[in-house]
Amino acid sequence: MSSETTTKIPEAAAVPPPGTATAKRRIPKGHQRLLTRRDRITLGLMAGVPTILHVALVWVTALASIALAFTTWDGIGFDSIQWVGLQNFKELFEQNPQFWPALQHNVIWFVVLIAIPTPLGLFLAVQLDKKIRFSRVYQTAFFLPVVLSMAVIGFVWQLVYNPDTGLINSVIGANEPGKYIDWIGDPDLNLWAILIAASWRHTGYMMILYLAGLKGVDPSLREASSLDGANEWQTFKNVIFPTLRPTNTVVLVVTIIEALRAFDLVFVFNKGAEGTELLSILVTNNIIGESSRIGYGSAIAVVLLLISLVVIIPYLVSTFRKERRA
Amino acid sequence: MSTTVMTKVRTPVRPARVLLHLFLAGAALAWLAPLLWAMYSAMRPYAETSEKGYVSWPDKLSFDNFTDAFTQSDMGHYFVNTMIIAVPAVLVTLFLSSMVAFYVSRFDFRLNLALLLVFTAGNLLPQQVIITPLYRLYLLVDLPGITMSGKLYDSALGLVLIHVAFQSGFCAFVLANYMRSLPHELTEAALVDGASVWRMYWQIVLPLCRPAMAALGTLLSIWIYNDFFWALVLISTGENMPITSALNNLTGAYFTDPNLVAAGALLTAIPTLIVYFVLQRQFVSGLTLGANKG
Numbered sequence: 001m002s003s004e005t006t007t008k009i010p011e012a013a014a015v016p017p018p019g020t021a022t023a024k025r026r027i028p029k030g031h032q033r034l035l036t037r038r039d040r041i042t043l044g045l046m047a048g049v050p051t052i053l054h055v056a057l058v059w060v061t062a063l064a065s066i067a068l069a070f071t072t073w074d075g076i077g078f079d080s081i082q083w084v085g086l087q088n089f090k091e092l093f094e095q096n097p098q099f100w101p102a103l104q105h106n107v108i109w110f111v112v113l114i115a116i117p118t119p120l121g122l123f124l125a126v127q128l129d130k131k132i133r134f135s136r137v138y139q140t141a142f143f144l145p146v147v148l149s150m151a152v153i154g155f156v157w158q159l160v161y162n163p164d165t166g167l168i169n170s171v172i173g174a175n176e177p178g179k180y181i182d183w184i185g186d187p188d189l190n191l192w193a194i195l196i197a198a199s200w201r202h203t204g205y206m207m208i209l210y211l212a213g214l215k216g217v218d219p220s221l222r223e224a225s226s227l228d229g230a231n232e233w234q235t236f237k238n239v240i241f242p243t244l245r246p247t248n249t250v251v252l253v254v255t256i257i258e259a260l261r262a263f264d265l266v267f268v269f270n271k272g273a274e275g276t277e278l279l280s281i282l283v284t285n286n287i288i289g290e291s292s293r294i295g296y297g298s299a300i301a302v303v304l305l306l307i308s309l310v311v312i313i314p315y316l317v318s319t320f321r322k323e324r325r326a
Numbered sequence: 327m328s329t330t331v332m333t334k335v336r337t338p339v340r341p342a343r344v345l346l347h348l349f350l351a352g353a354a355l356a357w358l359a360p361l362l363w364a365m366y367s368a369m370r371p372y373a374e375t376s377e378k379g380y381v382s383w384p385d386k387l388s389f390d391n392f393t394d395a396f397t398q399s400d401m402g403h404y405f406v407n408t409m410i411i412a413v414p415a416v417l418v419t420l421f422l423s424s425m426v427a428f429y430v431s432r433f434d435f436r437l438n439l440a441l442l443l444v445f446t447a448g449n450l451l452p453q454q455v456i457i458t459p460l461y462r463l464y465l466l467v468d469l470p471g472i473t474m475s476g477k478l479y480d481s482a483l484g485l486v487l488i489h490v491a492f493q494s495g496f497c498a499f500v501l502a503n504y505m506r507s508l509p510h511e512l513t514e515a516a517l518v519d520g521a522s523v524w525r526m527y528w529q530i531v532l533p534l535c536r537p538a539m540a541a542l543g544t545l546l547s548i549w550i551y552n553d554f555f556w557a558l559v560l561i562s563t564g565e566n567m568p569i570t571s572a573l574n575n576l577t578g579a580y581f582t583d584p585n586l587v588a589a590g591a592l593l594t595a596i597p598t599l600i601v602y603f604v605l606q607r608q609f610v611s612g613l614t615l616g617a618n619k620g
Contacts, residue, residue, distance in 0.1 A: 011550055029414070031360075042522070042523045043433060046425040047425065047426055049422065050425060050498070051426065053493065054444070054448055056491070057456075057492070058448040058491055061459040065456060065458060068458065068459060075465070113572070137354070138354050140606075145357070146470040148598060149336070149552035152552075155364075155573070157360060159584060160360050160363060162584060165380050170379060174390060197360075203357075212614035253450075268554075298458050301454060301560050304454055304455050306373055312447050316443055
């Protein structure tokens, strides 16, 4: 074993990191010495190449978003970057008429998703978990929207909501002048119209996650519960639901992330016009819209990043803690 | 499966069960309604619907709108564009993330938790957080002769790279969990016999991960095919667009004919539906693999 050449491979492998002296089996120290130098280089490349790609395109750009948020830049040449401190944020919070509505809509998006499709998905999962007939058919129907592209979902629901030719207005006769209901253009209505489409998709997603969670519930728990004379609802409330805790955590995180990521559906539906602004739409409009203000767009992205990290970090820390204990 | 559950199926018809079936059948129909409506609209000629209104009995049902949408908008070309992006992206993502997973699950280097954390967190970020600098970066990178545009911007290569970078987070996480569940003796024995690290990965660990790879591959194919956002921002030439973002342009062109738009949207959805129906099990297990372990 000669000393390291160029590749920075953690040589400390032979020394187990402190605090991991748990039940997990490790390769005995002797085996580390069986790695030839070529093996070490191979390992370095195997981990290094994907990491560099991921970090460069995802994390470096995320950090660049933070840095650029404090500057103005026209995108032509690096010497035109100017430090402006908190000016972008000031302008965003105080002068942008779309910012607070957008933030509010993201919050509404999450609240609606967690309040309606999530319990509905859980309810469907519990019913379909009973091994009833046609279970597969029902599952497929509810799950179909999850497979479709958000863009396609946007087009399909446009056909439902179109004020002149759409299903709803044609059925209720609201496509006549005087009784006209503009589901897509009316800022008081369009967010709710889109949320129905978003909920339509989210229900199936939640149903699948809960079905997987329910498969992990020990059948003997149910038996014990019914032997004790508990009815279906009592069994669910006191026995099944508490065991679904890990699934509930995942569901909560997934729903928050979905609410922050919502973009395609709204963009296809009405380009994020008045009434349906979202943070993601504001960021994107800053790139493909009329005015491309890099620093300003980055400032909106930073707000989005901070909200995301508040959710992502605690979730991952708790997940990985469990991993270590396992 | 406990026997009590199995015998339940044989019980005589109970009113509660009938009610439940009625509810589920009604809900399932309601769930399919928007898609059935799109299908119905797409099968009717525009002239007829504009004369009689959309909620009316059909005089003529045909697939003309589908063939029109497909030929008039050159859909085949955009479908090929999507394939040029999706196939390499799925394969490279699986390849790279399985290597990372192999490293963190088999070799107890100090880095591995941090590495996995970085990958997983990266995959959870909203795409818009990174898009502004990414867009600028793509405009800055010159690749004369390598891509049609001469830049990373507006090229299939650029889309493949961001898909790989973004999706490998989720896949590395899932595969690492999967590989941890494989017995350590497998690779330890190989190590003692003097097998190289690469051989361990390629000939021992990877073949055992086939189920997980199949599940992830299905999931990735559908996700990448369905992508709308990356292509919207990072592709500017209509010719280079994948099918979902091309659809967005088409609707602008055919805005006056909703029936044709419906047909176009449904045509776009067909490949995902085929993949889903053929590989349903893999798709669902892929979704839940990441969600609950063990």
